[in-house]
Amino acid sequence: MIRYLPHPVPVFLFLVLIIISGFTLSIEVRFIVSVMLLLLFTFHIHGNKILRTIVRIVIPLCIAIGLFMTFIYPETEQWLTIAGIRLSRDGLTAAGEMTSRILLLFTGIIAFFNLITIQRLGSYLYQNNLPVWLVFILINGLKFVDRFKYKLSEIHFYQRLRGMPLENIWQRWKATVKILIPLLYFMIEESSNRAIALEMRGFTATTRRTTLKPDRQSTIDKIITILISGIIIFILLRSILL
Amino acid sequence: MIKAVNLTLKDESEKPVVSNLSFEIYKNDRIAILGRKSELSTLLCHALAGILQRTHPSYSVSGSILYAGQPIEEIDSHERTNKIAYVPPFADLLISGVKDTVFGEVALSLELTGIERDLIHERVNRILQRFAIEKLSNRDPDELSGGERHKVALAAMIVRAPDVLILDNPSMFLDTTGVNNLLSILRAYNGTIIIADPNPYIWAAVAGRFITIEKSGIVPYDSPAALIHALEKDAVHIDVPSWHELLLMLRQPLIIDTEVTSFRSLGSLRTIIRAMQ
Amino acid sequence: MIQCTDLTYRYPNGQGIHNINVSIGKRSMYLLAGSNGSGKSTLLKVLAGGLLEYSGTATVDRLHIYKTNRKKGGQFTVALSPQQPETQFSLPTVRDELRFTSKAIKQPVDTDLEEKIIQILQLSEFLDSSPFDLFPVRRKLLSLAIAAVIPSPFIALDEPTAGIDQEHKNQVLEFIRFLHTQKGVIVVSHDIDTFLPMATDIGIMEDGVLVESSEKNIFLEKFMRGKYSTSVRRPFIVPRMAHLLTNEPASSIGELAGTIIGTMTKKQRK
Numbered sequence: 001m002i003r004y005l006p007h008p009v010p011v012f013l014f015l016v017l018i019i020i021s022g023f024t025l026s027i028e029v030r031f032i033v034s035v036m037l038l039l040l041f042t043f044h045i046h047g048n049k050i051l052r053t054i055v056r057i058v059i060p061l062c063i064a065i066g067l068f069m070t071f072i073y074p075e076t077e078q079w080l081t082i083a084g085i086r087l088s089r090d091g092l093t094a095a096g097e098m099t100s101r102i103l104l105l106f107t108g109i110i111a112f113f114n115l116i117t118i119q120r121l122g123s124y125l126y127q128n129n130l131p132v133w134l135v136f137i138l139i140n141g142l143k144f145v146d147r148f149k150y151k152l153s154e155i156h157f158y159q160r161l162r163g164m165p166l167e168n169i170w171q172r173w174k175a176t177v178k179i180l181i182p183l184l185y186f187m188i189e190e191s192s193n194r195a196i197a198l199e200m201r202g203f204t205a206t207t208r209r210t211t212l213k214p215d216r217q218s219t220i221d222k223i224i225t226i227l228i229s230g231i232i233i234f235i236l237l238r239s240i241l242l
Numbered sequence: 243m244i245k246a247v248n249l250t251l252k253d254e255s256e257k258p259v260v261s262n263l264s265f266e267i268y269k270n271d272r273i274a275i276l277g278r279k280s281e282l283s284t285l286l287c288h289a290l291a292g293i294l295q296r297t298h299p300s301y302s303v304s305g306s307i308l309y310a311g312q313p314i315e316e317i318d319s320h321e322r323t324n325k326i327a328y329v330p331p332f333a334d335l336l337i338s339g340v341k342d343t344v345f346g347e348v349a350l351s352l353e354l355t356g357i358e359r360d361l362i363h364e365r366v367n368r369i370l371q372r373f374a375i376e377k378l379s380n381r382d383p384d385e386l387s388g389g390e391r392h393k394v395a396l397a398a399m400i401v402r403a404p405d406v407l408i409l410d411n412p413s414m415f416l417d418t419t420g421v422n423n424l425l426s427i428l429r430a431y432n433g434t435i436i437i438a439d440p441n442p443y444i445w446a447a448v449a450g451r452f453i454t455i456e457k458s459g460i461v462p463y464d465s466p467a468a469l470i471h472a473l474e475k476d477a478v479h480i481d482v483p484s485w486h487e488l489l490l491m492l493r494q495p496l497i498i499d500t501e502v503t504s505f506r507s508l509g510s511l512r513t514i515i516r517a518m519q
Numbered sequence: 520m521i522q523c524t525d526l527t528y529r530y531p532n533g534q535g536i537h538n539i540n541v542s543i544g545k546r547s548m549y550l551l552a553g554s555n556g557s558g559k560s561t562l563l564k565v566l567a568g569g570l571l572e573y574s575g576t577a578t579v580d581r582l583h584i585y586k587t588n589r590k591k592g593g594q595f596t597v598a599l600s601p602q603q604p605e606t607q608f609s610l611p612t613v614r615d616e617l618r619f620t621s622k623a624i625k626q627p628v629d630t631d632l633e634e635k636i637i638q639i640l641q642l643s644e645f646l647d648s649s650p651f652d653l654f655p656v657r658r659k660l661l662s663l664a665i666a667a668v669i670p671s672p673f674i675a676l677d678e679p680t681a682g683i684d685q686e687h688k689n690q691v692l693e694f695i696r697f698l699h700t701q702k703g704v705i706v707v708s709h710d711i712d713t714f715l716p717m718a719t720d721i722g723i724m725e726d727g728v729l730v731e732s733s734e735k736n737i738f739l740e741k742f743m744r745g746k747y748s749t750s751v752r753r754p755f756i757v758p759r760m761a762h763l764l765t766n767e768p769a770s771s772i773g774e775l776a777g778t779i780i781g782t783m784t785k786k787q788r789k
Contacts, residue, residue: 119342119382126340132354139340157569158601159609162669163623178609185605185651190335196293197335200328201398204320205354212349212362280684281654331682378556385532388602389555389709414681417554417709440685 007221008124011116013228018108020232022101024239027093030100037107041114050110058106062099069095118142120215127211133203148183155182243269243434244290244314244406248305251285251294259285262305265453265462267434269405274445275438277455280411283438284331286453286460287410290436291328292317324355327404331411333395337383344386345370345379348398355402369401373423389415400427406434413441520545521566521597521673521703525575528565536561536727538575543720545672548695549705550714553724559707560602562724563675566705567599580672595671597705602677604662608650613642613661616650620669629668632701636664639694656687663691667698674698675705680713692717 021033038054041047070091122139126132140147156166159179165171217225244267251260259282267273267290275283288294289307292314307314309326317325329336341347345366352362370376373393378386383394392415400407407428413421425447428435437448445452452463463469521543529535536558543549551559564570565577568584577584579596601607610616617637621628637643640660645653650661659682666674676695683691696717698704708714715721715735722732731738 117342119340119346122340123342123346126353132340132350135340136338143339154601155606158599158606161567161569161599162607162665163595163620165623181609182605182607185608186603189605193330193332193335196296197330198338199293199319200291200323200330201336201338201351202320202323202354202402203338204323209356210353210359210362212346212353212359277685279686280656280682283684382532385530385534387556387560393555411682415555415678415709418711419554421709440683440688 005117005120006115006224007215007217008116008121009217010221010224010228011112013225013232014115015108015112017228017232017235018104018112020235022104022108024235027096027100030104034100034103034107037104037111041107041111050114054107054110058103058110061106062103065102066095066099069098124215127214132205133198136198136203151183151186152179155179243267243271243310245308246289246305247308249289249307250304251289252302254300256302259301260289260460263460264305267406267436269434270432271434271436272428272448272450273434273436273453274449274451275436275453275455276445277460279455280331280438280440282455282460284410286455287328287408287436287438290314290406291326291408292322293328323404324402325404326406326408327399327402328408329396329399329410329412331414333392333399333412334388336395336398337391339384342382343380344375344383344394347383347394348401351398351402365401369397369427372427373397374419389417389420392416393420396424400431404433406436407431408436410438411440412437413439413444521577521579523566523575523577526562526565526573526577527575528561528570528573530561534558534727536565536724536729539729541722541729541732543673543703543705545703546699547703547719548699548717549703549720549722550711550718551705551707551722551724552709552711557724558727559724560677561727562729563597563599563677563705563707566673567597567675569599595669597673597675598666598669598671599675599677600662600666600679604658605651607662607665608658611649612647613650613653614646616661616665617668619665624670626670629670633668635697636667636694639697640664640690655682656684659683660687660690663694667694671702673703673705675707677707678709679706680708680710688713 021030025033038051041050041054118139121142122135125138126135156179159175160166164175164178166175246263246265249260249263250258252258275286277283285294285298285301288297289303292307292309294301294303295315309317309322314322314326337347338350339347341350348369349362349366352365357365367376370379373396375390375393375397378390378394383391386394396412412424416424421441421444425444428437428448435448437444439445449466451465452469454461454463454469463472521541523539523541526539526541527535527537529537534556539562551562553559561570565573566579566584571585573584582594582596584596608616610619617633618628637646640663642657642660642664645657650658653661663676663679666676679691679695680688692713695704695706699717706714706718718735720732720734721738723730
């Protein structure tokens with residue numbers, strides 16, 4: 001298990017690289033990069049969980065889109081016929097184009113969020129003089145899904161505890177309103193109380209501020225930053241020149 | 243320092259909850275708000291912190307609360323929060339989650355005021371030690387238990403050393419060690435403290451003056467002696483089940499700093515038991 | 520009764536509870552104490568069937584906790600009230616909230632129990648108002664009432680007096696005393712002063728481990744002999760009585776402890 005946590009700068013560059021290569025690299029290279037990323041995940045602490053989400057969500061999505069593109073693509077040149085269904089070379093290329101792009105972008109974004117902790121991102125943004133309330137909104141926006149899920153499971157648990165049947169989809173559907181009421185209450189109540197609480201913490205400050213410990217790049221971070229920047233420049237130059 | 247002049251608060255149904263209250267709080271005062279209803283003490287805390295109109299928009303306010311001669315709601319919010327800190331009972335919400343460690347979260351309070359870096363380290367370390375949570379300093383605040391988060395939030399507020407510290411029910415989720423640490427911090431605190439808590443132990447240990455919320459209205463007492471006198475004459479109608487406990491504590495305050503030192507003698511205990519009966 | 524052997528639950532960050540061995544009798548009033556973050560709430564959640572990925576065994580009336588989880592249609596075992604009362608509020612009136620459970624399991628409402636609870640907690644004038652219109656203190660009382668009407672052999676209360684003001688504290692204590700006549704009660708609280716007199720058993724947790732679990736008398740005796748390290752004693756030190764117990768010779772302490780507990784109980788009954 002690797003416990004290296006990269007600095008936000010190389011991680012950001014990595015994301016840029018993924019997005020750029022999603023648009024410039026050839027299909028084969030995109031697939032290869034995606035597979036390499038997937039392999040990298042196996043070294044990650046939560047590798048299994050990440051791979052599971054990819055297998056469950058991203059890959060079925062790719063297959064669906066791939067099939068859709070292959071068969072729906074306006075016919076130009078007939079290439080193959082299987083059981084009466086005609087395939088075209090262009091359709092297949094377009095499908096490959098699309099799926100490889102999706103796979104790469106999704107794995108890239110998932111990798112991005114697993115390479116960096118949200119709070120470290122927050123600390124870095126704060127250090128670079130973003131107003132603290134904006135940092136707060138960004139960070140809590142990113143954490144929102146997790147908090148929502150947590151609150152929802154909490155409500156489910158306590159409602160079930162007092163006898164609310166939530167075993168199958170039909171029962172869950174019937175209970176939607178009863179689950180939503182407390183959930184909405186918490187969302188509203190929390191946001192209004194939060195505003196006051198954060199004002200009390202001094203978040204409205206506009207005066208000069210200090211940063212505790214500047215998050216500086218380590219040597220490895222610097223090397224990675226240079227490497228990724230190099231690759232980005234190379235890709236950009238190549239696509240411009242060719 | 244803080245002065246309430248003819249303060250009257252009416253709720254939605256125009257029923258006065260606070261009527262014609264006037265009192266003055268001086269620098270370095272220690273004031274306990276005691277009473278039977280936590281709603282009312284919370285209301286009073288909000289009024290003193292200048293946030294009443296936002297937390298209870300349906301209440302109508304007449305009279306005024308002045309801070310250094312200026313109506314409190316008119317002071318610029320940033321300036322006000324620098325001078326007056328209000329710690330709500332669910333202090334949990336004070337934790338912003340912007341930083342990934344407890345140390346960072348507490349330090350954020352000071353970073354925002356622009357204090358030098360070395361000083362931040364020193365002050366944060368000191369407050370964490372005094373709350374006995376230095377071993378949490380590298381933990382993620384989101385992964386702490388409720389009581390631990392409460393301590394972190396208190397530390398984050400107190401570390402800024404505001405002129406006026408208003409604590410609303412601070413002992414709610416704290417363990418005994420936490421309460422003791424909080425009390426020893428408050429006793430050494432250089433500033434005004436206003437504390438509303440149902441725990442008589444806290445009143446007796448910290449407060450020098452009292453504001454009681456009684457059935458008839460809100461009554462300020464200027465010293466423990468005045469309150470003792472009133473309690474003995476049975477003139478305090480706060481209907482607190484533990485008021486005689488309070489009386490005992492006011493008479494013989496315990497020494498709390500690290501651990502309770504002594505209860506003097508068996509004899510004094512017997513007197514107490516008799517008093518309790 | 521509740522029986523746990525080597526009960527362990529770990530959160531992803533490694534915190535949690537470790538090797539809990541405890542048995543809680545049918546009619547006991549178990550006071551669980553310990554410092555913040557020592558795992559008391561986690562233990563309650565496991566017992567109530569909220570955290571199922573535990574190891575070791577935990578049974579309530581011989582039923583394994585994971586089998587009692589309502590998700591799988593199990594029966595009620597340990598009722599637990601949430602720390603934030605609003606978690607359960609989803610119906611138009613307070614009365615609806617109180618009758619929710621019996622409606623959900625299609626059983627007739629136990630009106631005697633309901634009435635008694637309403638009377639103790641003095642909720643009668645709010646029965647037709649929306650739970651969200653109540654003051655925070657009464658919301659807390661309502662959430663205690665909701666847990667109490669669940670027909671389970673045990674009820675667990677996490678900090679029942681937190682956020683309760685003096686005016687309502689007596690009601691909560693009376694409520695707990697009443698529950699104790701009906702079922703087994705587990706109370707987690709820092710307010711040892713209040714709950715020690717009525718407890719029958721005491722457990723102390725520290726860093727996720729149950730370091731002590733015994734009957735009150737045995738516990739007090741051990742305590743008096745100075746068996747515990749200061750860290751275990753700390754939660755009991757501030758309470759005036761307990762401190763005293765450590766400084767006095769054993770014979771007079773026993774007598775004194777008895778007197779004090781007696782007086783406290785008497786005082787609270789008044």
